[in-house]
Amino acid sequence: MIRVAAVTENNEKITDIEISEVNFSAYKWWWIDFSEPTEEEIKQLDTSLHFHPLAIEDCIHSLQRPKLDYYDEFSFFVTHAVGAKELEQKEIDFFIGENYVVTFHHWDSAEINQVWSRLLKQEDINEWDEYRIFYEVMDKVVDNFFPIVYHLEDEINEVEENPGDKPMDVLLDHLFDLRHQLLRMRHTINPIRDLFYRMLSSHRLEGIRERREYFADIYDHLMKLSEMVASNREITNDIRDNFISINSYQQNKVIQVLTVITSIFAPLTFIAGIYGMNFVHMPELEWRYGYHASLAVMTLLTIAMILWFKKKGWFG
Amino acid sequence: MIRVAAVTENNEKITDIEISEVNFSAYKWWWIDFSEPTEEEIKQLDTSLHFHPLAIEDCIHSLQRPKLDYYDEFSFFVTHAVGAKELEQKEIDFFIGENYVVTFHHWDSAEINQVWSRLLKQEDINEWDEYRIFYEVMDKVVDNFFPIVYHLEDEINEVEENPGDKPMDVLLDHLFDLRHQLLRMRHTINPIRDLFYRMLSSHRLEGIRERREYFADIYDHLMKLSEMVASNREITNDIRDNFISINSYQQNKVIQVLTVITSIFAPLTFIAGIYGMNFVHMPELEWRYGYHASLAVMTLLTIAMILWFKKKGWFG
Amino acid sequence: MIRVAAVTENNEKITDIEISEVNFSAYKWWWIDFSEPTEEEIKQLDTSLHFHPLAIEDCIHSLQRPKLDYYDEFSFFVTHAVGAKELEQKEIDFFIGENYVVTFHHWDSAEINQVWSRLLKQEDINEWDEYRIFYEVMDKVVDNFFPIVYHLEDEINEVEENPGDKPMDVLLDHLFDLRHQLLRMRHTINPIRDLFYRMLSSHRLEGIRERREYFADIYDHLMKLSEMVASNREITNDIRDNFISINSYQQNKVIQVLTVITSIFAPLTFIAGIYGMNFVHMPELEWRYGYHASLAVMTLLTIAMILWFKKKGWFG
Amino acid sequence: MIRVAAVTENNEKITDIEISEVNFSAYKWWWIDFSEPTEEEIKQLDTSLHFHPLAIEDCIHSLQRPKLDYYDEFSFFVTHAVGAKELEQKEIDFFIGENYVVTFHHWDSAEINQVWSRLLKQEDINEWDEYRIFYEVMDKVVDNFFPIVYHLEDEINEVEENPGDKPMDVLLDHLFDLRHQLLRMRHTINPIRDLFYRMLSSHRLEGIRERREYFADIYDHLMKLSEMVASNREITNDIRDNFISINSYQQNKVIQVLTVITSIFAPLTFIAGIYGMNFVHMPELEWRYGYHASLAVMTLLTIAMILWFKKKGWFG
Amino acid sequence: MIRVAAVTENNEKITDIEISEVNFSAYKWWWIDFSEPTEEEIKQLDTSLHFHPLAIEDCIHSLQRPKLDYYDEFSFFVTHAVGAKELEQKEIDFFIGENYVVTFHHWDSAEINQVWSRLLKQEDINEWDEYRIFYEVMDKVVDNFFPIVYHLEDEINEVEENPGDKPMDVLLDHLFDLRHQLLRMRHTINPIRDLFYRMLSSHRLEGIRERREYFADIYDHLMKLSEMVASNREITNDIRDNFISINSYQQNKVIQVLTVITSIFAPLTFIAGIYGMNFVHMPELEWRYGYHASLAVMTLLTIAMILWFKKKGWFG
């Protein structure tokens, strides 16, 4: 679908025009949105709008990395929006020219739909122009990163506190997935953050300098997000190291129990084995208190060993 | 609560005025403090003081990261103070303008209360102005970080030396919490440090350049704090690696004991088992010294194995 | 083989000339390709083209690292192409001068062959010159890195998910090889990326500045590749740490089983051993329900220990 | 103690003056040393010398980090000297002004005592001035770092080679202490190194630029020290990883022995147990060669298992 | 030994002069080589050549780190050559002045000997001067690093593939040594690389700028060497992590075998123990098929446990 919104010098909004019919320089500013465009519609990027073939190529192929290119006639900006449910990265492309912005996205973008309706509803659009559109969309895109990172943060806390007493291999698998998702968020957030830094200090984007505070506010959020992601990755590192340390400690405790049991019963069982032998000539067997003596020896041996292990600290 | 302190050209302090009634340009300089403001009071930021909506938004939402924004009429500075007990981060916001400072905080701030009373008590306030207020508050905020970091340092030492002989899983959990707290301190201290660096070299904050040595002194403390936090995190790393190494070494020792016990008694018990069999035809059983011979064989076997383990170094 | 393509001012292509006969300044621009040259042919670099001996030396010795040198008369660029099958690094050298490009490679280069045929087929070569040749070859070289990195990514995923249930030592060996290959890709991609950065900001390569968008597009791909490699190395790190963690956890479980078994049967077997002794005077042996009493004791002991281990969480 | 040394225009040394009586501008240059000053003496920093209160504060509180502050009238430099025995950090403060240097230290400083006596003994002090004093002291301070780092290096080598065959937990504890000491040396050396870098490129320290080669020589030593510390920390890392690897390998060997012993004797003892049962009807017991047959079966089983373990490589 | 080579304006070589007799400004350029100089000869640095005492001090003390100092009259360069056999670092010092180069080395330097004989043999030395000497020596010094790094690379491969099936503790020790040697190579190569970078962009070394391509070629080799060392250290890291992972995996396997053996034979031996008891009243003992029943129970138990372990995957 291609949507056209053109604004006249009197701030009247015109939306019932076809991209192929329009005379663009006749308007104060205009916005064209390519939402899930067909192949036929995509061709308009070239035939009606005459964008540079490399920029068009970048539009068509998705999973381009976030980037900002300056062409002679326009600036080309690629961002990633992230779908909350599956963390799939949805690319949104912006062409920003003298008096226009063109947005392009292969998926239906909730962020753009919101801005589109807000523009249509808004009565006084005196303050609006193509950079305002760009700001409004990016503000929503970046705001949508927060619940995702907060959610990951919550899941990390849950892994750490483990309220459901899940076994450690399940926790470790979960932790591994969380690390993977943090890595993906980092690859989305950090390049966009760096591009906003470039934009804020660029001399080519007039409209951004005029709204410096607004774009700096988005940059601020990106900085905060980037720090949250880095610090959460560090925390997952700590959690894993902690799991390993505690597991290794518990293993040591279990091996100590094993050693105590074996050390106590091996000699006792051996003594019982001695007097279970069937030699014809075994004097002890005929002693009056031979049995009691053997039990006494075993008891003393047991006590001695328990004391020794106590001293070694192998009881608990 | 909103407190207003205005200073006349004759250095007289006036504190019994309402924010909504005051004519600000009539004073040499003034300070307004929003301490735990009600929603009604917060509106004064806009209605009486006419600050930029983005700055007001940053005031209202807490847990903004430390930052410094230059608006046309004022500079906006966000810092984090840290409560000693629970390490909760309390945000303090400063609006610094031509002849005023406005402080804003959702919590009761001990630092600001101290400076407020000092200002009221001070007789000669010739040397004071809005930047002095800013310096005095930040000096206290940063000084309050030291006992926290020193306390963490002490706890790390206690974990390392373990005077109460706590079991290792308790120590590791403690270490993990300490690392977490260090991480939070780093996220408080490092951005403030970087903002002070920016302030010291900025051309927009006249009053800071005039008091360069004072603000450089705060920056110095922030550098020291940041180094202490980094180095303590490194030390916790070392402690944990050490715990793991020593635990792993001890485990090895325990397994050696287990192996020695098993290795000695398994063959002895087996020999006893042989002569415990009930075959009708077992010539050894009827030998005169069969029993003694079997005991001798067992003794020799034991000695041989002990020597072998001594050679292997498995006795302690 | 040496191939010569010279283009006249009328954009006519001339390819039937010998390197030694040609008068280079007579053409608008020209391209000479040394493909798997003989020692005799290599000498032409010096005798016909008079390149600097250090540049010629760098041509002859392969496995030079990617680099860009500015000589007085020409720029010298070394890149690595990578063969998809065995990841062997094939060096391609470019001499780019006023109106010419010379390519040199000890192996048959698919990338250069493609560009060569495209040049010959192309009817309108108005837009072509020596920098266009350079762009076309590098575009193909860099595009060929993608399938390799995607393939490594797939293999990493396969190791992680382990559909064929391979034993862990095989997986770890595979992971180690993948890390090694990623390291090699990094050593190919990162220097080329850095050289493109230098080229894009250089004042000496006129033809690159004119086609800025095109070379920036290649640089973009190199950035993306470099990030993919870095992030995949990080993921292999995570996978290995995960394997080790889970293995260590499972080992703990197995040792718990071992301990439970030993702890239950050692005392039972010891009791059976006691009543297997052959002392003449053992009153219990003659009791009416001695046997049943001993079985009862053993059963109670077993139940007690099972309850104790349940409490310790060593069942499961 | 406060020592005053003033040098006249004729290069005469005057040392018998009190700080409170002296007219400083009457001399070519002068040096005042505060060595373990009393509280009364410390006040002279303010009353006689009129230094800035922040600089005086930094003097009084020790464990200030190494730093360099430019005040209007003087430069203030804080360094750490390190006592060879206990690695305690002793702070030395320098005030360097137009024609004077003031040194301040709470402890007795061997470095300063040496320079003081050398100044007094020196006959021709034509070449000396306040920067020469600064150079001479710092040269000694930095030279004194070398034996400490060399000593740590030796101890690391001793831990690695372990000539006294100490148990690993002792070695690991030692290694941990060495890492701690290296960390402290890094925190002493690196800031001083960075300050020297700043000094060498500063436009405010005339006297340093004039003696550039001398101060560059100290900077050189600090670079070397910093590299030695970094590289030794890396080596301790390697040693610890090596210890852990080898311990883990040996543990594996011990567990193999345990498994071999258990695997061989468990079935043998079981067979002996079978024929130790007291069933009335056990045909094998009455066979003529039952006993010998059972021994033969056990022998074969033992041989089979030994061969199996040999194949598995579990015999050492 | 001190060797003097002076070149006249007519490019005649004069080598039969004593350092103390020569009038240096009389020649086009000259080279003096101090090879394993005696204490007497070292004094010539001061008495005949009048070099700065700090530079002379750096000559005399070896194991100075590679460095480049600019003195008023000359540049002073310290490099490390590495002896192939024992990786001992041999220092070579260069004084490069207006029309001379002085080389100084406590050991016999193959690199310098080669250049010296080449200079003497060379007929046309029109192209030679003091910078050419410097280039020729450094070219050889750096070329000699390659076989060393290649050798380390080969040894790392050998450790990884372990053709001689050495035990892991030997391999780990070898790996540790290799890491140590790589660290030493890094400390030799990286500072020299950084110095060449400084030289190439310096405005003080006229003769280097004139031969830019040549010195850039050496810099290139140093970059390549530095990357090889870094990447080989990373590979040794990977190898060690791999060894530890695989060892840990194998340990798990061995413990599984141990558990299986113990789990199967412990209950069987216990049952045999039961019927080995000597109670007078044990009804089963008199059953006609008691023995066979007991064997059947044992067999069933064994089968059950084998199936259970199969399900657990503990059979290999």
Ligand SMILES: [Mg+2]
């Ligand atoms: Mg991307």
Ligand SMILES: [Mg+2]
């Ligand atoms: Mg927002």
Ligand SMILES: [Mg+2]
């Ligand atoms: Mg971080």
Ligand SMILES: [Mg+2]
């Ligand atoms: Mg960490």
Ligand SMILES: [Mg+2]
């Ligand atoms: Mg960690």
Ligand SMILES: [Mg+2]
């Ligand atoms: Mg905001």
Ligand SMILES: [Mg+2]
């Ligand atoms: Mg923060």
Ligand SMILES: [Mg+2]
């Ligand atoms: Mg303070």
Ligand SMILES: [Mg+2]
């Ligand atoms: Mg933060």
Ligand SMILES: [Mg+2]
């Ligand atoms: Mg201070």
Ligand SMILES: [Mg+2]
């Ligand atoms: Mg640190």
Ligand SMILES: [Mg+2]
């Ligand atoms: Mg560490």
Ligand SMILES: [Mg+2]
């Ligand atoms: Mg070369």
Ligand SMILES: [Mg+2]
């Ligand atoms: Mg390379």
Ligand SMILES: [Mg+2]
């Ligand atoms: Mg391409």
Ligand SMILES: [Mg+2]
């Ligand atoms: Mg592209």
